[in-house]
Amino acid sequence: MQILPRFVRDLGGLLVVIGLLLLLTFLPPDTSLSEVQASGALRACVPTVYPPLVTGDDQRPGIDIELLGAVADRIGVELLLSPSDAIGQDFNPRNWAINRGKCQILAGGVVDSTLTRSFLDTSPPYARTGWAIMAPASLDDIGGLTIGVLTNISGLDRLGLSSYLRRLDVTVRIMRDSRQLVDAIAGGELDGGVTEALLARAIASDNGWWVTDMPEELTRYNLVFGLWKGDLTLKRRIVEIMEQLEADGTLAAILARYGALPLGRDGSPPPR
Numbered sequence: 130m131q132i133l134p135r136f137v138r139d140l141g142g143l144l145v146v147i148g149l150l151l152l153l154t155f156l157p158p159d160t161s162l163s164e165v166q167a168s169g170a171l172r173a174c175v176p177t178v179y180p181p182l183v184t185g186d187d188q189r190p191g192i193d194i195e196l197l198g199a200v201a202d203r204i205g206v207e208l209l210l211s212p213s214d215a216i217g218q219d220f221n222p223r224n225w226a227i228n229r230g231k232c233q234i235l236a237g238g239v240v241d242s243t244l245t246r247s248f249l250d251t252s253p254p255y256a257r258t259g260w261a262i263m264a265p266a267s268l269d270d271i272g273g274l275t276i277g278v279l280t281n282i283s284g285l286d287r288l289g290l291s292s293y294l295r296r297l298d299v300t301v302r303i304m305r306d307s308r309q310l311v312d313a314i315a316g317g318e319l320d321g322g323v324t325e326a327l328l329a330r331a332i333a334s335d336n337g338w339w340v341t342d343m344p345e346e347l348t349r350y351n352l353v354f355g356l357w358k359g360d361l362t363l364k365r366r367i368v369e370i371m372e373q374l375e376a377d378g379t380l381a382a383i384l385a386r387y388g389a390l391p392l393g394r395d396g397s398p399p400p401r
Contacts, residue, residue, distance in 0.1 A: 161360035170209045171201040174232035176216040180331040181387035183237045193236040195383045203370045235355035242284035250358050253371045254351030255380055256389050260290055260343040261329035264321030267339040275300040277310045279324035286348045
């Protein structure tokens, strides 16, 4: 007597699955890649300046701009940039006033984190980042020092950084932008500064300063490009191209031009 009810339940479950599959056939097809190809342009939202990812220099435009240019070339379209001062000036990407009408891809400091994936899809990673510290001279121990902290890149673990610095009795001064941070260190108001690793290395290189990564207990993150959820055909093509750029050495060459570490490598031991 129990065979029939079990058969009915199984049949009902099968019919539900078939019904869902049939509904999928009525969904509109994803045209994200064909739309880019038809328009002849890949539009990217980027910060106005965020070295070394976005520099504003036509001769050395930055890691992300060069990578996006290579992606656009292989799609067969032009790269059009939509710079915005809002990008990177707030740690929450939801406040950056970006939308599908402005761009198909977001670059210039996007990290692969839970926050990012809550509203964006992501490309394959191309480099690794985290927190780094810089100073005019090497710091063997930052305990008790006064350190400027610039934390406006989205997705990095600010709470972990705060806990670490507090544990070492570091006096923290929050900086609003990189210019303020540089001026305060150069003027002697700060013993050093902490910010996202690629930016820290760029600042240190420009000023002839010492720089190193913060301890491994502070989470490292992969750098990625942001894509709108549902743009599957465009994402698949970008994934394919990024794999090609890595395989043929283009990615490594671009990273090397800006002194960036390849994916999976970290810097020298940090001060403790």
